[in-house]
Amino acid sequence: MENTASHSTAASPNLERRIKRQAWAPEHQLFATCAPGLEPLAAAELTSLGFRQVESLAGGAACAHRLDGLYGANLWLRCAGRVLLRLKDFRVHTWEDLPRQAAAIPWEVWLKPGAPLKVLVSLRASNLKHTGRIAEEVLAGASTRLAGLGLAPPTAALPQASDPAMVMVRGHERRASISLDSSGAHLHRRGYRLDPGQAPLREDLAAALLLLCGYGGNEPLLDPMCGSGTLAIEAGLLARRLPPGLGRAFAFQDWPCHRPATWDFLVRTAQKQALAAPPQPIYARDLAAKALHSARANAQRAGLEGSLILEQADFFEAAPPPCPPGLMVINPPFGKRLGSVRQARAFAQDLGRKLKSDYAGWRVGVVLYRPEWEELLRLRPLARLVAPHGGLTVTMLCGQV
Numbered sequence: 001m002e003n004t005a006s007h008s009t010a011a012s013p014n015l016e017r018r019i020k021r022q023a024w025a026p027e028h029q030l031f032a033t034c035a036p037g038l039e040p041l042a043a044a045e046l047t048s049l050g051f052r053q054v055e056s057l058a059g060g061a062a063c064a065h066r067l068d069g070l071y072g073a074n075l076w077l078r079c080a081g082r083v084l085l086r087l088k089d090f091r092v093h094t095w096e097d098l099p100r101q102a103a104a105i106p107w108e109v110w111l112k113p114g115a116p117l118k119v120l121v122s123l124r125a126s127n128l129k130h131t132g133r134i135a136e137e138v139l140a141g142a143s144t145r146l147a148g149l150g151l152a153p154p155t156a157a158l159p160q161a162s163d164p165a166m167v168m169v170r171g172h173e174r175r176a177s178i179s180l181d182s183s184g185a186h187l188h189r190r191g192y193r194l195d196p197g198q199a200p201l202r203e204d205l206a207a208a209l210l211l212l213c214g215y216g217g218n219e220p221l222l223d224p225m226c227g228s229g230t231l232a233i234e235a236g237l238l239a240r241r242l243p244p245g246l247g248r249a250f251a252f253q254d255w256p257c258h259r260p261a262t263w264d265f266l267v268r269t270a271q272k273q274a275l276a277a278p279p280q281p282i283y284a285r286d287l288a289a290k291a292l293h294s295a296r297a298n299a300q301r302a303g304l305e306g307s308l309i310l311e312q313a314d315f316f317e318a319a320p321p322p323c324p325p326g327l328m329v330i331n332p333p334f335g336k337r338l339g340s341v342r343q344a345r346a347f348a349q350d351l352g353r354k355l356k357s358d359y360a361g362w363r364v365g366v367v368l369y370r371p372e373w374e375e376l377l378r379l380r381p382l383a384r385l386v387a388p389h390g391g392l393t394v395t396m397l398c399g400q401v
């Protein structure tokens, strides 16, 4: 990846030197967080982006790379939540270790002077206690460091602050780590879904269902109950090789060490290699005209105007689309949030019947709010994962009709 000069033209030569040495020269430990259950998919995504020694861990996937890799991960990851950069990992003997280690971090490279900072602490069987005090110590360490360099210290972010710089402290047994969030708003916030419609599927989970089903854009896709279009839009981005992060801002763009030219190069390269159209058709259908209206508006915002075939149709009445069998993805209108359990069960049963009668040869990826409904669909299971979604636990199933 390209290496270009920092944007901080006003930065002192000293700071420039530190930026090179601390931020751009070394490899960093990166951790892509994701919803529990999606870890193998997040790890597979990192691997296919070219990261090496990727490790799937609880809550995400780890790898090491220079800073341009962190930019690329933010731009390209489809089912991750955030990309964290490990600033320090140390043994904790006494309380004094925490402020000392925190003050040794070159914060001047990572934090805009005077910026609001939120410190989140999680402890597991840790010899550190008192999350509030830990957060204060880390903030104090950063302040000491910056004040020593004549820079404005960070301020504690107010609870209502939107997307402040965020530091995560993790304590486990006798070790602690301090990481910096590079993403800002959660990565599922691609920026295209201003119109959420009814019971939408979160964008990272929609991408996860597609990846679980092995979708790469080279087969027809149908979402027969598309709602606001999330699954079809994520499929469109995948099929056209468009990165999900193209239309949004990231926390790293505020870092003193940020190199806009490096970022622009990544974005331009991504745009150049994108396909002008999906190789195979992507159908998004729904019963409700209102749903199609929001799907169309969301698709336009995602840059997919003309890439999706939007049709108003009742799944139980309409014929399959005029294409060979491919992948069908469904986030059906059932579950605790929509209708009664009895209605939902009957709906799942009808769905299974319709699939058997009209969709032989199709693979189906479906979001199930109750695992026992799987048998009503009568699919031959190929893959599944269980993930939290909107306060519920959902099963994502991929099966063959």
Ligand SMILES: C[S@@+](CC[C@H](N)C(=O)[O-])C[C@H]1O[C@@H](n2cnc3c(N)ncnc32)[C@H](O)[C@@H]1O
Binding pocket: 196, 197, 198, 199, 200, 201, 202, 224, 225, 226, 227, 228, 229, 230, 231, 285, 286, 287, 288, 291, 313, 314, 315, 316, 331, 332, 333, 334
């Ligand atoms: C849970 S929503 C889908 C949400 C969508 N995945 C999203 O992220 O916005 C279910 C959708 O199924 C549609 N629907 C319900 N019954 C249908 C039917 N028989 N044929 C087609 N669409 C139907 C509803 O109008 C609704 O938009």
